[in-house]
Amino acid sequence: MLQITLFALLSVGLLIQYEVIFPLESYLLPASAASFLYIPHGIKTVMVVLSGYRALLPIFTAHLMAYVIWAVPTPSIALDALVSTLVMFIPLVIWNFNRLAPLLAPLPIADDSKLVLFRIVLAVAFVSSLFNALLHTLLFTNESIGLLSFRFLVGDLLGTLLALTLLMLSKKHLVNLIKKQVN
Numbered sequence: 083m084l085q086i087t088l089f090a091l092l093s094v095g096l097l098i099q100y101e102v103i104f105p106l107e108s109y110l111l112p113a114s115a116a117s118f119l120y121i122p123h124g125i126k127t128v129m130v131v132l133s134g135y136r137a138l139l140p141i142f143t144a145h146l147m148a149y150v151i152w153a154v155p156t157p158s159i160a161l162d163a164l165v166s167t168l169v170m171f172i173p174l175v176i177w178n179f180n181r182l183a184p185l186l187a188p189l190p191i192a193d194d195s196k197l198v199l200f201r202i203v204l205a206v207a208f209v210s211s212l213f214n215a216l217l218h219t220l221l222f223t224n225e226s227i228g229l230l231s232f233r234f235l236v237g238d239l240l241g242t243l244l245a246l247t248l249l250m251l252s253k254k255h256l257v258n259l260i261k262k263q264v265n
Contacts, residue, residue: 083263084133084136084263085136085137085139085140086140087259087263088129088133088136088137088140088141089139089140089143089144091125091129092122092125092126092129092140092141092144093144093147093148095121095122095124095125095245096122096144096145096147096148098121099117099120099121099122100148100151100152103117103119103120103121104117107119116215116218116230116233116234116237117233117237117241118233118236118237118240119237119240119241119244120234120237120238120240120241121241121244121245122144122241123207123210123211123214123237123238123239123241123242123245124203124207124238124241124242124243124244124245124246125245126141126170126210127170127203127206127207127210127242127245128203128245128246128249129141130170130171130174130206130210131174131188131189131199131202131203131206132188132189132261133188134174134186134187134188134189135171135186135187136188137170138167138171138186141166141167141170142163142164142167145162145163145166145167146159146160146163149162149163156222157221157222161221162218162222165214165217165218165221166214166218169210169213169214169217170206170210171186171210172209172210172213173205173206173209173210174186174189174206176209177189177206189202189206199246199249199250200246200250203242203246203249204239204242204243204246207238207239207242208239210238211234211235211238211239211242212235214234214238215230215231215232215234215235215238216231218230218234219231219234
């Protein structure tokens with residue numbers, strides 16, 4: 083049930099991204115492989131922090147579905163979806179390795195503090211965004227690395243801040259729902 087919920091949540095984020103954000107950006111900015119506001123990155127970051135390895139399949143399948151539905155121009159749909167998924171787990175593995183926990187375990191949030199959740203999610207979002215920008219720029223585009231990487235980084239972080247703002251407004255309900263389904 084948790085994975086279905088996570089898949090649905092990310093699918094809604096991708097729907098908003100492809101049907102609202104990308105069309106608005108195409109009117110205002112030159113075309114690019116990256117967005118200046120990528121909401122799904124924030125959703126994925128929260129999913130990874132709160133549910134760990136259980137977010138792997140929902141993230142991969144939601145990206146795969148989005149790339150097929152919106153005919154994303156990429157050399158390999160499966161590889162692009164895999165990169166978009168695996169970069170989210172790099173900071174999780176590093177963090178858990180340092181605290182000698184199972185590598186894909188959810189990150190502990192010791193108290194009910196919004197500040198703790200905010201900091202953890204922002205740290206995970208930043209590290210995964212760096213890897214996301216690097217890998218997508220190197221593997222999938224012919225654009226200049228500097229500007230494209232900057233757009234990936236800014237878009238991922240602004241999307242994370244927006245997702246965190248929405249989460250903080252409804253944190254107690256969502257976190258309790260996910261924790262209940264995890265246990």
